[in-house]
Amino acid sequence: MLDFAGDHPPGSWPHVLGLVDMDAFYVSVELLERPELRGRPVIVGPRDPDSRGVVMTASYEARRFGVHSALPMAIARRRCPQAVVIPRDMERYRRASELVMTVLRGYSDLVEVVGMDEAYVDLGGSPTPKARARQIKREVLAETGLTCSVGLGPNRLIAKIASDLDKPDGLCVLPRERFLEVIGSRPTRIIPGVGPRTEERLEQLEIRTVADLARAPEQSLAAVLGPSHARSLGRRACGFGSAEVAVGRERKSESRERTFASDQTDPTLMRREVAAMARTIATHLGTQGIGGRTVTLKIRLAPFRTFTRSRTLPEPTADADVVAAAAQALFDAFERDAPVRLLGVGVSNLVRAADAGPGSRDPAAAGAGPVQLALGQRPA
DNA sequence: TCTGGGGTCCTAGGACCC
DNA sequence: TCTGGGGTCCTAGGACCC
Structure with a gap:
């Protein structure tokens, strides 16, 4: 566990949000049926192996060869020819996901599902969020046989980033007070909302790390990103963000x-x-x-x-x-x-x-x- | 090296209305 | 002949996320 809370126990935060992120979800679900593949590079890919497709999920062993989600299969095979490729079975993942979400809903009325393998859980009511998070991990494992990583923070942004810091099977607690100290030297790309294009534009301003971004004057960001994006990114780089958990959103x-x-x-x-x-x-x-x-x-x-x-x-x-x-x-x-x-x-x-x-x-x-x-x- | 599928949100320009 | 100021809707594209 990574615990950066120190003198600021998360119980004293006004909100404690958890982001639960399943580890290599599709691959892990497949390995439940095929345990003999554990420890080997495994890729879940397109149903039709001859189709033009991309990697859906790669096992951690395959990731060591530079194989990751959304990588074209043709490149993945070249980088890791020994990988076992399993065709995706969305129905199976949907069932596993439903089991996970059911566990999470046992811990909070406020659960926002953001993908089959990810959900925000509002733990605001818990006096001991770290213990709750450990309990969640144990119960998810017991119910599904799958591990997950949990990030705990005062808002969605920090919970999400924290969940990425300790992975797989991790638990990371990150208060805002230590946000920049912990992730300031990391590339801007770890901030949700900074994709390849934004990273490139920031690079032009010689902004490479989260700390660089946090220091940058909003006007110079606005010149490259537009006023709205500049403002929201500036705030994110300092660890500020929404703590809202939207349970049931209407599809648009x-x-x-x-x-x-x-x-x-x-x-x-x-x-x-x-x-x-x-x-x-x-x-x-x-x-x-x-x-x-x-x-x-x-x-x-x-x-x-x-x-x-x-x-x-x-x-x-x-x-x-x-x-x-x-x-x-x-x-x-x-x-x-x-x-x-x-x-x-x-x-x-x-x-x-x-x-x-x-x-x-x-x-x-x-x-x-x-x-x-x-x-x-x-x-x- | 060859780029899936299902979504969300934002921007910018033009049409149209008062 | 020179030309407002908002507001809303529609369209097309871009960026991003899982």
Whole structure:
């Protein structure tokens, strides 16, 4: 355990948030079934080994060869030819995830699931958060056979960063008072929200570490990142952030996309694919009593240029015919100058309404009323 | 070296309205 | 002929996260 709390026991913090992060989640779930692979480099990858895909998760042994999530499989195989590649089985991971979340909900009413392998847990009510965290780790292991790493901090940002400091099977407590002392010399990239592009731009200002970023005047950051991003990043670099845990958030969009095994030029095939994805989304939304107004087509041309085209309908719908027609119209209007690598369809501007389902075209039933409701539910 | 799939949030410009 | 000031909606793209 890494405990930086010292004279500031977390029990004295106004909020104690935990970020529970499962260790190499997909691989670990697979190893439950195949324990003989423990200790070997293992990669969970695409279902179809010949498809163009990326690494979903690599075991810690594989990571030593430079294999990590989102790395193209072709490169992963080159870097670690001896790795055992297991095709992903999302349904299995979903079940394991549900078990984990059930354990977490036994410790707090405020659990925010941020991915299949990750959740924030508000431990504000616990006088002994470190002991609680150890208990959580024990119970997750007992219930699922899986280990996790827990970060404890006064807000989401610090909890998240702390969870990365002691991994796998770790527990790290990090008060804000010691935030810069502990992570000040680390690269800016460890701050959530700093991706490759932002890292590059900061580099231009000779800002490389979290401490550099914390010292930087907001105006100079704003010149490169824009005022809004500059302000939020400056605050993060000093360890300030939200402590809010949002239990049930409304979904804002739903999409499906598919990368073809080889680039496509056949419009008939592609139109069919677009319609199929549109219908899947509409049907899924419809069963939940949700309608959408904006239909977006995503198209990626070879070698790797991505475009979107969208259209907003006059009223929300979950009618598969309507969504499919809109998506196909967007596809037909798009002027392609190269073969197509990926097609996707998304529906956004979602409205929860019992009467937005198929067959409801009456504007009085599916129009203004439900929209009003959705606006009222929008978070501040 | 070759880049998945499912999301969220932000920005910027244009249309349109008062 | 020179041209406001907001506000909102829509569209396209970018950055980021798991």
